[in-house]
Amino acid sequence: xxxxxxxxxxxxxxxxxxxxxxxxxxxxxxxxxxxxxxxxxxxxxxxxxxxxxxxxxxxxxxxxxxxxxxxxxxxxxxxxxxxxxxxxxxxxxxxxxxxxxxxxxxxxxxxxxxxxxxxxxxxxxxxxxxxxxxxxxxxxxxxxxxxxxxxxxxxxxxxxxxxxxxxxxxxxxxxxxxxxxxxxxxxxxxxxxxxxxxxxxxxxxxxxxxxxxxxxxxxxxxxxxxxxxxxxxxxxxxxxxxxxxxxxxxxxxxxxxxxxxxxxxxxxxxxxxxxxxxxxxxxxxxxxxxxxxxxxxxxxxxxxxxxxxxxxxxxxxxxxxxxxxxxxxxxxxxxxxxxxxxxxxxxxxxxxxxxxxxxxxxxxxxxxxxxxxxxxxxxxxxxxxxxxxxxxxxxxxxxxxxxxxxxxxxxx
Amino acid sequence: xxxxxxxxxxxxxxxxxxxxxxxxxxxxxxxxxxxxxxxxxxxxxxxxxxxxxxxxxxxxxxxxxxxxxxxxxxxxxxxxxxxxxxxxxxxxxxxxxxxxxxxxxxxxxxxxxxxxxxxxxxxxxxxxxxxxxxxxxxxxxxxxxxxxxxxxxxxxxxxxxxxxxxxxxxxxxxxxxxxxxxxxxxxxxxxxxxxxxxxxxxxxxxxxxxxxxxxxxxxxxxxxxxxxxxxxxxxxxxxxxxxxxxxxxxxxxxxxxxxxxxxxxxxxxxxxxxxxxxxxxxxxxxxxxxxxxxxxxxxxxxxxxxxxxxxxxxxxxxxxxxxxxxxxxxxxxxxxxxxxxxxxxxxxxxxxxxxxxxxxxxxxxxxxxxxxxxxxxxxxxxxxxxxxxxxxxxxxxxxxxxxxxxxxxxxx
Numbered sequence: 151x152x153x154x155x156x157x158x159x160x161x162x163x164x165x166x167x168x169x170x171x172x173x174x175x176x177x178x179x180x181x182x183x184x185x186x187x188x189x190x191x192x193x194x195x196x197x198x199x200x201x202x203x204x205x206x207x208x209x210x211x212x213x214x215x216x217x218x219x220x221x222x223x224x225x226x227x228x229x230x231x232x233x234x235x236x237x238x239x240x241x242x243x244x245x246x247x248x249x250x251x252x253x254x255x256x257x258x259x260x261x262x263x264x265x266x267x268x269x270x271x272x273x274x275x276x277x278x279x280x281x282x283x284x285x286x287x288x289x290x291x292x293x294x295x296x297x298x299x300x301x302x303x304x305x306x307x308x309x310x311x312x313x314x315x316x317x318x319x320x321x322x323x324x325x326x327x328x329x330x331x332x333x334x335x336x337x338x339x340x341x342x343x344x345x346x347x348x349x350x351x352x353x354x355x356x357x358x359x360x361x362x363x364x365x366x367x368x369x370x371x372x373x374x375x376x377x378x379x380x381x382x383x384x385x386x387x388x389x390x391x392x393x394x395x396x397x398x399x400x401x402x403x404x405x406x407x408x409x410x411x412x413x414x415x416x417x418x419x420x421x422x423x424x425x426x427x428x429x430x431x432x433x434x435x436x437x438x439x440x441x442x443x444x445x446x447x448x449x450x451x452x453x454x455x456x457x458x459x460x461x462x463x464x465x466x467x468x469x470x471x472x473x474x475x476x477x478x479x480x481x482x483x484x485x486x487x488x489x490x491x492x493x494x495x496x497x498x499x500x501x502x503x504x505x506x507x508x509x510x511x512x513x514x515x516x517x518x519x520x521x522x523x524x525x526x527x528x529x530x531x532x533x534x535x536x537x538x539x540x541x542x543x544x545x546x547x548x549x550x551x552x553x554x555x556x557x558x559x560x561x562x
Numbered sequence: 563x564x565x566x567x568x569x570x571x572x573x574x575x576x577x578x579x580x581x582x583x584x585x586x587x588x589x590x591x592x593x594x595x596x597x598x599x600x601x602x603x604x605x606x607x608x609x610x611x612x613x614x615x616x617x618x619x620x621x622x623x624x625x626x627x628x629x630x631x632x633x634x635x636x637x638x639x640x641x642x643x644x645x646x647x648x649x650x651x652x653x654x655x656x657x658x659x660x661x662x663x664x665x666x667x668x669x670x671x672x673x674x675x676x677x678x679x680x681x682x683x684x685x686x687x688x689x690x691x692x693x694x695x696x697x698x699x700x701x702x703x704x705x706x707x708x709x710x711x712x713x714x715x716x717x718x719x720x721x722x723x724x725x726x727x728x729x730x731x732x733x734x735x736x737x738x739x740x741x742x743x744x745x746x747x748x749x750x751x752x753x754x755x756x757x758x759x760x761x762x763x764x765x766x767x768x769x770x771x772x773x774x775x776x777x778x779x780x781x782x783x784x785x786x787x788x789x790x791x792x793x794x795x796x797x798x799x800x801x802x803x804x805x806x807x808x809x810x811x812x813x814x815x816x817x818x819x820x821x822x823x824x825x826x827x828x829x830x831x832x833x834x835x836x837x838x839x840x841x842x843x844x845x846x847x848x849x850x851x852x853x854x855x856x857x858x859x860x861x862x863x864x865x866x867x868x869x870x871x872x873x874x875x876x877x878x879x880x881x882x883x884x885x886x887x888x889x890x891x892x893x894x895x896x897x898x899x900x901x902x903x904x905x906x907x908x909x910x911x912x913x914x915x916x917x918x919x920x921x922x923x924x925x926x927x928x929x930x931x932x933x934x935x936x937x938x939x940x941x942x943x944x945x946x947x948x949x950x951x952x953x954x955x956x957x958x959x960x961x962x963x964x965x966x967x968x969x970x971x972x973x974x
Contacts (some may be wrong), residue, residue, distance in 0.1 A: 162588070162601065165590070166583045167588070168580060168581075169580075172581075172603075173574075173579070174575045176575055176577030177577025178577070179577070183876055186576065188574040188602065189603035190600065190601070192600055197599070201621075202938070205617060209613075242879065246869075290952055325622055337670070339673070339676060343673060359573055359579070366577075425865075431848055432845065432847030432863060433844065433848045433867045435843050435847075436842075436845045436956075438843070439956075440952070440953060442920070444843070448843075449868040449871055450866045452865075453837075453851075453864075455863075456862055457853060458906060462904070463862075463875070480760075489866060506854070507854050536670060537693070538692070538693075544851075554811055
């Protein structure tokens with residue numbers, strides 16, 4: 151089954167809101183093997199909505215449409231859909247009772263502005279919306295179907311989960327399986343060179359999803375209902391072949407994050423972590439603590455942005471800073487020692503670099519970052535050269551630090 | 563001028579990534595008065611890309627296209643565009659030199675997988691991409707133009723800002739003026755109640771852009787070329803009227819950020835800043851240090867995630883923690899004192915709270931956060947109750963801390 155997602159609303163076209171609705175809908179459909187062939191965003195006017203519907207049906211049998219349903223006068227989707235599918239409007243007693251009850255609870259008096267909401271297209275099946283006033287409307291014409299929903303995310307999600315997905319699942323004729331493999335510390339081209347010769351013999355679809363210092367690989371297979379077992383085997387073989395080539399570059403699957411993975415390693419080994427950050431200014435600690443439960447292994451960190459903090463709190467020697475500079479192997483290694491001592495942690499990680507835009511030199515250009523990881527017995531450090539962009543350098547350095555920490559912990 | 567945005571990539575259609583590129587592009591175009599009539603997302607295959615281009619040109623004169631340019635074999639946009647616009651591919655010496663230099667710096671050897679990147683469509687004008695390897699390509703056919711760009715956000719943004727916008731600005735026939743007013747510490751509905759009675763007499767368009775603990779207001783006017791002076795006057799009057807009502811709730815305009823604003827206050831007053839963060843885990847420090855030049859006023863911070871760090875480094879008394887808990891006025895105020903002392907800063911800010919998902923109680927539910935700001939003479943603190951969501955709570959707390967710091971500095 152193929153689907154199109156049509157979102158209605160000027161606020162998307164002027165860039166006022168990020169359209170997370172269609173991302174969520176797409177992920178839900180993809181999980182039950184429905185292929186989303188296109189996404190279309192159109193303005194809040196008759197012509198544009200009609201065009202969106204026509205184009206959606208050129209590409210797909212099912213359209214999921216969000217936005218343009220509600221009390222304000224710019225919400226005209228309902229009228230346009232009645233024009234497209236035919237039939238008239240009729241008073242919906244159900245909708246009237248539910249909305250009246252909801253408004254009464256909130257102390258809102260029903261006015262004329264609300265009344266249009268109680269009229270529903272005759273030809274539409276109503277899908278309940280317990281989260282708000284505008285229900286979903288399911289139109290069907292031959293093999294084609296369209297479901298219109300409000301654009302408020304939690305209302306739309308309620309209708310999709312309780313109304314749309316169950317309807318579709320009865321009709322889907324295909325099976326879709328996927329596995330995402332997550333790597334850190336290797337670039338997209340290098341990964342491509344490693345796995346493409348191997349995967350060419352496997353009948354799977356491959357997609358690369360790169361981000362700062364991480365690449366995700368998605369392998370997927372699709373086929374007819376009844377072929378689940380064969381498809382599972384095909385996918386597993388391809389995943390195994392990929393893992394055999396990539397080895398330790400892989401840290402997890404599907405929704406795993408590097409932060410969580412590293413947290414898991416620390417928990418498994420019963421080790422506590424501390425950090426000393428200079429150029430990343432707290433970003434590494436933020437990544438680590440974005441994981442729920444991080445308090446069971448993360449002691450804390452010292453953001454030693456100024457050299458005085460490196461000296462006074464972390465105990466980096468003045469002569470080290472003088473001889474080698476704040477961005478040097480010697481400094482980050484002393485920062486590790488200092489963090490181990492004052493944060494009383496088992497493992498510490500330290501970062502010092504030049505994120506830019508200024509502060510670079512011939513010898514140490516913007517983007518130069520030193521990272522060290524260590525425990526009381528052993529410290530290892532590495533020099534990186536990232537980009538010219540301050541924010542990116544902070545992100546690259548944070549992810550690379552987690553990558554080095556992962557390697558350090560895995561080897562022990 | 564009308565534009566369409568076409569995004570290419572399976573990862574959007576299966577809902578694996580949120581498409582923030584098209585939101586950003588739409589906002590940039592809308593700021594220079596270009597109307598985005600449609601947004602289309604298509605799959606990474608020949609048919610779909612061609613369909614996206616055809617539909618885009620049905621609706622608009624200009625297509626901005628992202629995604630599908632890069633080293634791996636699933637990136638076929640370039641080939642399809644050559645098919646659509648005609649002409650062949652030619653070796654681009656410029657691109658070759660730039661990419662080679664970039665790779666050499668990073669210690670990457672150029673392999674066969676990279677070579678396709680050096681060939682560019684004959685018919686395209688190349689728009690420089692200093693952030694990555696794939697440049698933008700500007701195709702023109704009569705009154706129509708298409709610009710294809712890579713999907714990596716910072717690369718796309720570079721090309722739009724330095725290549726696309728200047729090109730378009732030469733061609734736009736309407737005048738579009740806008741001013742964004744930035745506030746912190748007040749909610750959207752309260753702002754609406756304050757300004758709407760005043761602005762109803764001004765012929766400007768108003769849009770609210772709310773985010774965590776901040777609301778931006780965009781006022782805009784549009785008209786024909788030649789009416790710049792009148793429009794400027796109209797806009798200025800509306801801005802003045804808004805400022806008169808909002809007063810100190812406003813901290814800046816347009817691209818100003820709260821981080822930068824606070825940094826500016828510190829610089830003007832010659833004061834240094836330090837922080838002590840518990841539940842925000844480094845996020846506040848990350849916000850402060852995301853501003854270039856923050857090293858001139860930010861000394862550093864202690865992320866005291868574990869209570870041992872609060873005691874040992876910041877000097878929070880054991881009996882304070884015992885009597886009042888880590889999330890209390892007493893604790894955050896002692897954290898401020900500790901930060902002032904050990905970071906040797908003039909002003910310090912401290913945060914301690916329960917970001918969730920666990921750790922809440924009847925008395926202190928998830929979302930409870932205490933924030934204190936002070937110098938050696940005076941400390942003030944405030945209790946907040948944010949949401950149930952961990953990541954949101956971290957963001958709310960970070961922004962609210964900057965808001966309190968702004969108030970503290972402005973009063974002194």
